[in-house]
Amino acid sequence: MNHTIEGKVIVITxxxxxxxxxxxxxxxxxxxxxxxxxxxxxxxxxxxxEIQASGGKALAVATDVTKRDQxxxxxxxxxxxxxxxxxxxxxAGIMPLSPMDRLKVDEWDKMIDVNIKGVLNGIAAALPHxxxxxxxxxxxxxxxxxxxxxxxxxxxxxxxFAVRALSEGLRMEVKPYNIRTTIVSxxxxxxxxxxxxxxxxxxxxxxxxxxxxxLSADSxxxxxxxxxxxxxxxxxxxxxxxxxxxxx
Numbered sequence: 001m002n003h004t005i006e007g008k009v010i011v012i013t014x015x016x017x018x019x020x021x022x023x024x025x026x027x028x029x030x031x032x033x034x035x036x037x038x039x040x041x042x043x044x045x046x047x048x049x050e051i052q053a054s055g056g057k058a059l060a061v062a063t064d065v066t067k068r069d070q071x072x073x074x075x076x077x078x079x080x081x082x083x084x085x086x087x088x089x090x091x092a093g094i095m096p097l098s099p100m101d102r103l104k105v106d107e108w109d110k111m112i113d114v115n116i117k118g119v120l121n122g123i124a125a126a127l128p129h130x131x132x133x134x135x136x137x138x139x140x141x142x143x144x145x146x147x148x149x150x151x152x153x154x155x156x157x158x159x160x161f162a163v164r165a166l167s168e169g170l171r172m173e174v175k176p177y178n179i180r181t182t183i184v185s186x187x188x189x190x191x192x193x194x195x196x197x198x199x200x201x202x203x204x205x206x207x208x209x210x211x212x213x214x215l216s217a218d219s220x221x222x223x224x225x226x227x228x229x230x231x232x233x234x235x236x237x238x239x240x241x242x243x244x245x246x247x248x
Contacts (some may be wrong), residue, residue, distance in 0.1 A: 022220060077133060131177045187240070187243060
């Protein structure tokens with residue numbers, strides 16, 4: 001697999017924990033140069049040092065994906081350090097689930113800012129470089145919740161439906177530039193996302209469910225590596241994966 005990943009420059013948002021961290025470690029082991037973006041600079045600095053200590057290449061850039069200038073700085077830093085950007089993994093996201101009648105409007109706004117605008121900011125930062133290169137790969141993390149709605153997921157699902165819609169539109173528009181696009185929609189995966197849920201009853205229900213059936217974050221890393229490793233003339237546009245025991 002690594003013959004098509006080795007040497008690629010991969011920018012990952014939401015890289016400080018969970019699926020982003022797992023992807024960074026796995027792709028670095030396969031020979032990619034990893035540029036880590038997240039708000040928690042201490043965590044990505046530590047991760048970059050770990051990758052470097054293992055013989056890999058990594059750069060950490062403190063990034064809030066809701067700030068367009070910071071995302072541009074992240075991608076530009078990748079190009080300045082490594083000469084290009086081959087893959088953008090738009091992975092940053094939050095999931096404060098709640099029933100709509102509880103009116104957690106501030107949380108709705110945050111989900112829209114991170115889950116939708118954050119993805120758009122990543123695309124806006126990477127697309128000019130990829131157009132100039134006439135190559136590139138944009139991978140957007142959606143969710144099973146972007147395919148179906150469940151209790152408490154209405155606004156979260158709306159943001160992930162949006163990610164799928166803008167990803168498909170992007171796919172259609174970037175064909176002249178030899179750019180690939182992929183939507184990855186995970187099911188139940190054990191990450192920090194559940195900690196974003198402020199409603200105690202909703203959090204407990206989801207922790208119980210994901211704790212019982214959830215996959216490790218390494219599952220996401222393997223899927224992302226598979227997608228990136230395909231030949232340049234192969235464009236895998238969407239993958240949904242779930243635990244074998246997940247019915248939802």
